[in-house]
Amino acid sequence: xxxxxxxxKIGEKGVIIKVNGEGVTRRRLFDMGVTxxxxxxxxxxxxxxxxxxxxxxxxxxxxxKNEAKQVTLKVED
Amino acid sequence: xxxxxxxxxxxSGKTTLFNALTGSSAHVGNxxxxxxxxxxxxxxxxxxxxxxxxDLPGIYSLxxxxxxxxxxxxxxxxxxxxxxxxxxxxxxxxxxxxxxxxLLEMDVPIVIALNMIDVVKKNKxxxxxxxxxxxxxxxxxxxxxxxxxxxxxxxxxxxxxxSKKRKGTTLLEKTNLNDLVNEIKGLYEExxxxxxxxxxxxxxxxxxxxxxxxxxxxxxxxxxxxxxNDETFGNDxxxxxxxxxxxxxxxxxxxxFKKHQxxxxxxxxxxxxxxxxxxxxxxRIDKVLTNRIFGLIIFVVILFFVFHLTFGEDLFYLKxxxxxxxxxVTLGAGTTWEGILFSSGTGIQSPGxxxxxxxxxxxxxxxxxxxxxxxxxxxxxxxxALICDGILAGIFSVxxxxxxxxxxxxxxxILEDSGYMARVAFILDRIxxxxxxxxxxxxxxxMGFGCSIPAMxxxxxxxxxxxxxxxxxxxxxxxxxxxxxxxxxCAGATVTLFGVGNADLITLGMYGAGIIIAIIxxxxxxxxTLRGETPPFIMELPAYHWPKFSSLMLxxxxxxxxxxxxxxxxxxxxxxxxxxxxxxxxxxxxxxYGDDGFVTGLTTNxxxxxxxxxxxxxxxxxxxxxxxxxTFGWVFAVGAITGxxxxxxxxxxxxMLGAVVASVPGVGGIVSDIEGASDVAMMIQATNINIPGILxxxxxxxxxxxxxxxxxxxxxxxxxxxxxxxIVFWLITSYIAGTIIYLVGxxxxxxxxxxxxxxxxxVSIHFINKARDxxxxxxxxx
Ligand SMILES: Nc1nc2c(ncn2[C@@H]2O[C@H](COP(=O)(O)OP(=O)(O)O)[C@@H](O)[C@H]2O)c(=O)[nH]1
Ligand SMILES: [Mg+2]
Numbered sequence: 001x002x003x004x005x006x007x008x009k010i011g012e013k014g015v016i017i018k019v020n021g022e023g024v025t026r027r028r029l030f031d032m033g034v035t036x037x038x039x040x041x042x043x044x045x046x047x048x049x050x051x052x053x054x055x056x057x058x059x060x061x062x063x064x065k066n067e068a069k070q071v072t073l074k075v076e077d
Numbered sequence: 078x079x080x081x082x083x084x085x086x087x088x089s090g091k092t093t094l095f096n097a098l099t100g101s102s103a104h105v106g107n108x109x110x111x112x113x114x115x116x117x118x119x120x121x122x123x124x125x126x127x128x129x130x131x132d133l134p135g136i137y138s139l140x141x142x143x144x145x146x147x148x149x150x151x152x153x154x155x156x157x158x159x160x161x162x163x164x165x166x167x168x169x170x171x172x173x174x175x176x177x178x179x180l181l182e183m184d185v186p187i188v189i190a191l192n193m194i195d196v197v198k199k200n201k202x203x204x205x206x207x208x209x210x211x212x213x214x215x216x217x218x219x220x221x222x223x224x225x226x227x228x229x230x231x232x233x234x235x236x237x238x239x240s241k242k243r244k245g246t247t248l249l250e251k252t253n254l255n256d257l258v259n260e261i262k263g264l265y266e267e268x269x270x271x272x273x274x275x276x277x278x279x280x281x282x283x284x285x286x287x288x289x290x291x292x293x294x295x296x297x298x299x300x301x302x303x304x305x306n307d308e309t310f311g312n313d314x315x316x317x318x319x320x321x322x323x324x325x326x327x328x329x330x331x332x333x334f335k336k337h338q339x340x341x342x343x344x345x346x347x348x349x350x351x352x353x354x355x356x357x358x359x360x361r362i363d364k365v366l367t368n369r370i371f372g373l374i375i376f377v378v379i380l381f382f383v384f385h386l387t388f389g390e391d392l393f394y395l396k397x398x399x400x401x402x403x404x405x406v407t408l409g410a411g412t413t414w415e416g417i418l419f420s421s422g423t424g425i426q427s428p429g430x431x432x433x434x435x436x437x438x439x440x441x442x443x444x445x446x447x448x449x450x451x452x453x454x455x456x457x458x459x460x461x462a463l464i465c466d467g468i469l470a471g472i473f474s475v476x477x478x479x480x481x482x483x484x485x486x487x488x489x490x491i492l493e494d495s496g497y498m499a500r501v502a503f504i505l506d507r508i509x510x511x512x513x514x515x516x517x518x519x520x521x522x523x524m525g526f527g528c529s530i531p532a533m534x535x536x537x538x539x540x541x542x543x544x545x546x547x548x549x550x551x552x553x554x555x556x557x558x559x560x561x562x563x564x565x566x567c568a569g570a571t572v573t574l575f576g577v578g579n580a581d582l583i584t585l586g587m588y589g590a591g592i593i594i595a596i597i598x599x600x601x602x603x604x605x606t607l608r609g610e611t612p613p614f615i616m617e618l619p620a621y622h623w624p625k626f627s628s629l630m631l632x633x634x635x636x637x638x639x640x641x642x643x644x645x646x647x648x649x650x651x652x653x654x655x656x657x658x659x660x661x662x663x664x665x666x667x668x669x670y671g672d673d674g675f676v677t678g679l680t681t682n683x684x685x686x687x688x689x690x691x692x693x694x695x696x697x698x699x700x701x702x703x704x705x706x707x708t709f710g711w712v713f714a715v716g717a718i719t720g721x722x723x724x725x726x727x728x729x730x731x732x733m734l735g736a737v738v739a740s741v742p743g744v745g746g747i748v749s750d751i752e753g754a755s756d757v758a759m760m761i762q763a764t765n766i767n768i769p770g771i772l773x774x775x776x777x778x779x780x781x782x783x784x785x786x787x788x789x790x791x792x793x794x795x796x797x798x799x800x801x802x803x804i805v806f807w808l809i810t811s812y813i814a815g816t817i818i819y820l821v822g823x824x825x826x827x828x829x830x831x832x833x834x835x836x837x838x839x840v841s842i843h844f845i846n847k848a849r850d851x852x853x854x855x856x857x858x859x
Contacts, residue, residue, distance in 0.1 A: 010691035024142050025613045030319035031138035032615055033172045036309065037320065045662075047372045051516075051614055054226065057171040060618040063505050064510075067613055 005054070005068035008042040015039055020025050020074030023069040034058040034071060079239050080129045081120075082157075084180060085164035086148055086173050087135030090192040094164055094222035095132040096631065098232075102124040128232065131158065137172070139179045141278070141286045146794055154272055159239040160186045162231075167191045167204060170334055171326055177213065178322045182275040187215045187643060190231060192218040201337035208333035214246055223625065245274035248325040257281060259300050263524055264294050271774035276674070282315050340672050345726075347843040357494075359621040364675050368499065374506050379497075380523065383488040387481050387527060388558055391424035429674045432480035459667045462660065471652030471722070472645065478528065479641070481558060483633050483734065485527040489520075489535075492631050494624035499616065506614050510597055513603030515540065515614045518548045522595070524755075525555030529787040533794050540612040542796055547602045549791055553783040554595035554810075556588055559724040560779055564588070566728050566773045569754030571768055574761055591779050594814050598806075604842055645765070651722050659686040659719075682709070700777055700812070701770030701819035709738055709763045713774055723784050728753040731760050738763045769822025773815040781811035838856055 001018065019029055022024050033056050034040070042061065043053045051064040083091045120128040133152055134145035143149050153161060163180055165173040180187055189210075197204060199311045210217040216238065218231050234509040246379035249258050261277035270276055280287040281298055290296050303311040312318045366375060385393075413617030426434065444465050451461045491497050498520055506516030517539055524532035532552045539545045556564065561584075568583035603609070660668050669676040681687060690711030697703035712730060719726035732753060738744055744762040761771065782788060782804055792800045 025615070027140050027142060027315070028136075028613060028615050030316070031140060031175070032617070033175065033323065035319050035323050036316070039321065044367065045369070046367070046504050046507060047369050048504075050507050051503060053367075053503065053618060057169075059169050059172060060620075061615070062618055063615045064506065064613070065613060 001075055002072055003075060005040065005042070005071040005073060006052070006065040008052075008068075008073075012044055012075065013039065013041045014075040016071060017074050018072040019070060020072065025067055026070065029063075029067065029071065032061055033059075033062070040071075040073060062063055078127060078129050080131065080151060080158045080234065081160045081162055081235055081239065082133055082156075082158040083164055084133050084153070084176070085135065085160050085170075085192075086137055086176060088617065089135065089166040089173060090222040091098060091132055091135060091164045094162075094190065094220070094228075095130060095627070096193065096628070097222050097225070098130050103410075105723045122227075122229060122232065125236075128236070128687055130684065135576070136176065137289075139275075140282075141284060144705055147286075153180075153185060154275075157271075158185065160188060160235050162235060163187055163189045164222075167190055167193050167197045170204075170262050171323070171331060171643060174213075174330055175322055178248055178341075178386040179275075180324060181213065181215070182247050182278055184245045184274070185273050186241055187241040188235050188238050189213065189215060189217045191219045192215055192222050195221040195224045201217070201567045203335040203337070205333040205335075209330055212329040212333070215243075222247075245272065247274060247278060248329075249278065249321060250739060252321055254281065254314070254317070254321075257298070261294060261297060264297065265291075278318070282318050289385060314397070315407055324412065328389050332755070353581060359622070362621050365499070367500050376501055379492070381490075383485070384526065386427050387429035387484045387488065388561075389427035390430055392427050393425075395424055407420065416702045427827070429481040429484045430611060436480055437473075437477050439474065440469075444469045444473065458669055459660070462670070463656065467653055467656035468649065469662075471656070472649055476641070479637065482528045482531060483637055485524065486531055487633050489524060489531075491519075491624050494622075494629065496621040497618045499618050502616065503618065510611055510614075513611055514544050514548060514599060515612050521548055521552060522555055523556045525552040528557050528559075529553050529783050530556075530790045533787065533790045536794060541609070543603075543607045544612050546795060546799055547607045549794055550602065550806055551595040551598050552628060553787065553807065554591045554780050556591045556599065556779050557724070557783075559784065562725055562728045563720075563775055563778050566731075566753030566757045567771050570757035570761055571771055573754065574758050575768060577768070587775055587779065590776055590814075590818075594776075594780055596811065598810055601842075603808075604846060608846065655686070655719055655722055656725075657685075658689070659684045659715075661685055663688055686715055686718075687711055690718070693718075697777075697815075698814035699819065700773045701823065702764075702766055702774050706764040706766055706770075709760065710766075712760060713764070713766070716774075716780060717781065720778055721782060721785060721788075724778065727778055731756040739798070767823060769819045772822060773819040776818055777811045777815035779811075780807070780814050782807045 003014075005014075008014070016034060016036050018036060019026055019034060028030055029035075041055045043055050045052050046062075051062050052068060053060055053062045055061075083095055095116065095118060116132045118130050118132070120130050131152070133149040136146045136149050139150045141150065152158070161180060161183075163177050165177065167395060177187075178187065191204065191206065194204075201503045204219070206217045206219060219226065220231055245342060247258065249255060258274070258277055258281065261280060262273045264275050265273035272575065276287060276291075280295060282289060283298075283580045302314060305312045305314075307313075307317055310320065345422060361367075368375075399596050402838040434447050447469060448461060449466045451464060452500065456464075489498075492501075495768060502516035502519060504516070509516050509518055518536075521532045521535040521539075526536055529552050532555075535548050536545045536548045536552075539548060564584045565580065565588050568587070571583065572580045603611075658662070659668075659681055662679060663685050666679060667677075668679045668684055670681075675681075691714075694703045694706075694711050695713045697714055697717075698705060702710065704710070706713070716727040716730045719730050728756060736761050744759050757771075760766075766774075784789075788800075788804070795803060817831055821831060
């Protein structure tokens with residue numbers, strides 16, 4: 001099943017298949033290792049529900065839901 | 078001399094390595110992006126020529142989207158260092174090597190310092206350096222910047238490499254983009270460009286700087302794109318290249334890394350199987366600190382303790398809770414230290430206040446001795462006053478903040494170096510985004526309650542210029558510790574004189590007013606002159622670790638130096654000017670002030686400063702402390718000016734005039750144990766200022782131009798040319814805020830006029846922005 005990163009539940013894992021959008025934010029995501037093929041896991045959400053924290057390429061990355069919306073992943077059903 | 082640049086991801090340990098190599102004291106921190114500008118130092122070794130080392134800001138990539146990346150990239154391209162040491166965090170190879178793949182494309186010798194090798198060893202992981210070196214084509218050396226002392230083998234290799242020339246290499250060689258790269262590279266070479274490989278690949282990635290400079294060559298890339306179609310990425314070359322980089326890292330480099338597998342169960346002595354706890358210690362700490370429910374509370378508690386330990390007069394509120402009621406003890410009774418550390422009357426002082434008291438005791442002693450010495454030497458009374466009141470008192474009043482600033486810095490460094498600050502940004506981003514800044518902006522703002530100077534320096538960690546400028550501008554509204562006396566003295570005087578309310582509540586209310594003004598100002602700035610998207614918040618959360626004592630001390634010492642330097646330069650000069658203005662009449666007669674008040678019949682009321690005050694006094698009429706006040710009304714105007722040097726001067730100015738004002742009929746008789754409150758009360762009696770006028774005066778001082786030291790810091794941190802507008806912004810904000818408070822406080826119905834004006838302002842900003850967007854869209858579409 002395909003879904004975007006902002007809809008993930010805590011603990012959910014997936015493989016990135018596409019990073020949408022353009023410009024600075026997308027480039028930044030690439031630079032931080034958010035590229036197709038990478039495994040990502042939603043570790044937690046901030047106390048107010050946004051931003052979120054993911055584990056990717058063996059480190060912790062935080063991003064807003066708004067940016068996470070651009071990332072599509074494939075998850076096991 | 079050979080020049081070697083350190084490049085690498087934020088938090089990879091560049092600054093630690095820089096400090097270890099050069100014996101310098103640059104600031105290290107567990108916060109992405111602590112080094113913003115570059116630093117230089119020298120590596121010295123017996124029998125060898127010294128090597129110049131440059132610490133570049135931490136970057137994740139060489140794309141041109143943050144100031145750090147542009148600085149680092151331009152440094153390597155323009156300044157052509159002899160060698161680049163790429164500092165790589167060995168515990169996080171994959172992401173760190175992403176930058177390496179880009180650095181390798183540049184025509185510069187590269188040596189990879191595989192840092193944090195101590196952690197790798199502790200985790201029992203293994204790295205095959207030879208394999209890695211072969212894959213990357215450059216030397217790879219394991220180091221531990223933190224634990225090792227001797228870097229001679231690393232520097233030996235650096236020395237050898239620096240003497241060779243190296244042409245850029247790319248992993249795209251083995252992909253179907255190779256022909257394109259070669260073609261574009263050829264075009265760059267025809268133009269005689271250096272680093273042709275790097276430039277050509279950046280152009281293919283659609284890099285904005287490269288495109289701007291070489292729009293013509295970019296046509297070739299566009300041509301290529303129109304005929305190109307990748308299965309997954311289409312013709313999105315930027316994505317393809319990023320993907321190829323990571324593929325290369327995974328396939329060629331990650332094989333050299335062997336992770337130690339923890340067994341899922343351990344068998345204890347009695348032969349029982351026990352499940353190993355999941356997650357590292359860092360993970361478990363994190364679970365608590367960023368907990369959904371307690372995260373915010375824990376944060377507030379930590380913050381409270383930081384400020385309490387730095388500024389608290391009554392440690393842990395022991396006295397307020399009645400701990401000493403039944404005892405009457407004073408530590409060090411009968412000595413000069415009586416009551417300093419502790420007395421049952423005031424409670425125990427916090428470390429910050431204690432250090433300050435000791436320092437002030439010491440500097441007062443010096444001033445006194447110098448005064449006595451000058452008298453003995455036969456110096457005239459004005460020379461004595463110039464040195465003691467003008468020079469020494471000025472410098473010492475600024476220096477008296479040093480202990481608290483340093484302590485505040487120490488606490489914040491601990492929080493930062495441990496990795497907690499990054500989490501705070503994570504927790505608070507949701508709230509701060511509403512005001513047009515990211516969660517990172519929180520740090521400098523909260524530091525502003527202590528002192529604006531370290532707070533402004535801290536804005537370097539913010540992502541965009543606009544966010545940085547907006548934050549620097551509102552920092553003074555978070556009322557610093559030097560402004561506290563204004564708040565307490567005015568609140569105390571108001572309460573005793575008019576019998577209204579509660580002094581603590583008024584003080585707290587003023588703090589609140591400052592925060593509200595800051596929020597409004599941020600909203601206004603971010604929708605007018607500093608308009609722009611809320612910067613994206615994509616940030617690494619570094620692992621927690623114990624702060625290292627020596628690096629903390631180095632950092633604090635570094636700050637100390639800066640602050641002291643400022644006290645002796647800009648602040649000294651401005652103090653002298655104000656002293657002269659308040660000590661002489663316009664006809665240059667000296668106004669002598671002795672132990673029993675003014676000596677010659679001339680008072681500060683006759684000084685140049687008072688005359689200036691009288692001229693500018695009408696300006697403050699809308700704020701309630703202008704022309705409507707009596708004879709001594711100018712003192713409010715002058716207080717605002719002397720506050721520019723240091724905000725303590727505001728109340729100090731009142732105190733100086735106290736002796737004069739006390740002789741006015743109907744003035745005096747107010748006794749208050751709040752420092753300065755009786756002076757303010759006398760001024761209120763002498764000038765007949767009303768309560769809204771006093772409040773307006775307090776708010777004006779809180780939000781206007783901060784002290785010179787803070788202005789100097791703002792100048793250093795802001796982009797060129799931004800300081801002028803910033804000063805105008807401070808003036809306008811404080812003027813408007815003061816006016817509103819006075820008007821609405823005096824004539825309540827003016828609140829409707831104020832609301833109408835605000836509504837009109839909001840509507841017009843909205844329409845102006847709409848019109849601007851439309852115009853911008855039109856130009857984009859054309
Ligand atoms: N365990 C360990 N920690 C290190 C090492 N080098 C740096 N650190 C820590 O990593 C953090 C980031 O270091 P810093 O020099 O500020 O990184 P920079 O952002 O690249 O300049 C600091 O807390 C250092 O104490 C190392 O070799 N071993
Ligand atoms: Mg650094």
